[in-house]
Amino acid sequence: MSTNDLSHSVIFPIGETFESNNFTGTVWLNRLTPAGSACPIGNVTFEPGCRNSWHTHPGGQILLVTGGRGYYQEWGKPAQKLHAGDVVSIPADVKHWHGAAKDSWFVHLAVEVHPEKGPATWLEPVADEEYNKLQ
Amino acid sequence: MSTNDLSHSVIFPIGETFESNNFTGTVWLNRLTPAGSACPIGNVTFEPGCRNSWHTHPGGQILLVTGGRGYYQEWGKPAQKLHAGDVVSIPADVKHWHGAAKDSWFVHLAVEVHPEKGPATWLEPVADEEYNKLQ
Numbered sequence: 001m002s003t004n005d006l007s008h009s010v011i012f013p014i015g016e017t018f019e020s021n022n023f024t025g026t027v028w029l030n031r032l033t034p035a036g037s038a039c040p041i042g043n044v045t046f047e048p049g050c051r052n053s054w055h056t057h058p059g060g061q062i063l064l065v066t067g068g069r070g071y072y073q074e075w076g077k078p079a080q081k082l083h084a085g086d087v088v089s090i091p092a093d094v095k096h097w098h099g100a101a102k103d104s105w106f107v108h109l110a111v112e113v114h115p116e117k118g119p120a121t122w123l124e125p126v127a128d129e130e131y132n133k134l135q
Numbered sequence: 136m137s138t139n140d141l142s143h144s145v146i147f148p149i150g151e152t153f154e155s156n157n158f159t160g161t162v163w164l165n166r167l168t169p170a171g172s173a174c175p176i177g178n179v180t181f182e183p184g185c186r187n188s189w190h191t192h193p194g195g196q197i198l199l200v201t202g203g204r205g206y207y208q209e210w211g212k213p214a215q216k217l218h219a220g221d222v223v224s225i226p227a228d229v230k231h232w233h234g235a236a237k238d239s240w241f242v243h244l245a246v247e248v249h250p251e252k253g254p255a256t257w258l259e260p261v262a263d264e265e266y267n268k269l270q
Contacts, residue, residue, distance in 0.1 A: 032222045039174040
């Protein structure tokens with residue numbers, strides 16, 4: 001399986017697509033931990049070009065990249081390229097987005113930190129004009 | 136890379152070996168989260184035949200298997216075989232061990248749940264006689 005062909009996920013089962021106004025493109029989610037976990041973990045698979053909107057987490061989040069190529073960007077900073085084996089510790093309340101490269105599937109585990117602090121706050125989409133500039 | 140040749144880990148960097156009386160065989164640990172994280176995550180790589188001793192976690196632990204073949208066993212229950220893509224939610228205070236099959240490397244992410252409850256309690260090794268019976 002090449003890094004550009006991850007449509008069946010890499011390691012963890014891909015789960016189901018879900019409808020969300022907070023994503024551009026199609027995304028799959030497989031919740032790996034029981035409801036109520038103190039460290040909820042989801043396996044998230046983005047089709048090429050798919051990304052989430054700008055958002056913040058009140059307790060932070062950890063991304064563990066298991067396959068493909070994508071990006072993580074904090075507001076006001078350049079986007080970082082991500083590959084399998086990369087880990088991102090997203091601080092609480094920092095505005096950011098993550099998602100696939102235009103030409104690659106992208107898969108990460110997402111660990112919600114301090115879920116008792118509440119859900120993410122969703123903001124505006126990543127504009128096509130900005131996303132399409134990414135190399 | 137076959138599932139029997141994971142000596143360079145699968146996805147996340149293998150990290151360093153560490154000396155511990157709580158393991159039989161050689162194990163590598165790569166801490167993926169900063170000190171003080173509410174959800175500490177380590178990438179743990181076991182050589183063939185390597186396993187940890189029986190132990191308990193006061194807040195529980197989550198294992199996310201990323202490569203190879205191994206086992207998870209709770210006290211008084213049969214050992215479960217583990218492969219890439221398997222997830223184990225280990226309850227708080229349940230006596231258990233995990234490690235590689237005799238003939239395979241084994242790699243998992245380990246997420247410590249409620250680390251503020253304190254470190255693991257380490258108990259007796261898994262006897263060779265019992266381990267060698269595993270199929």
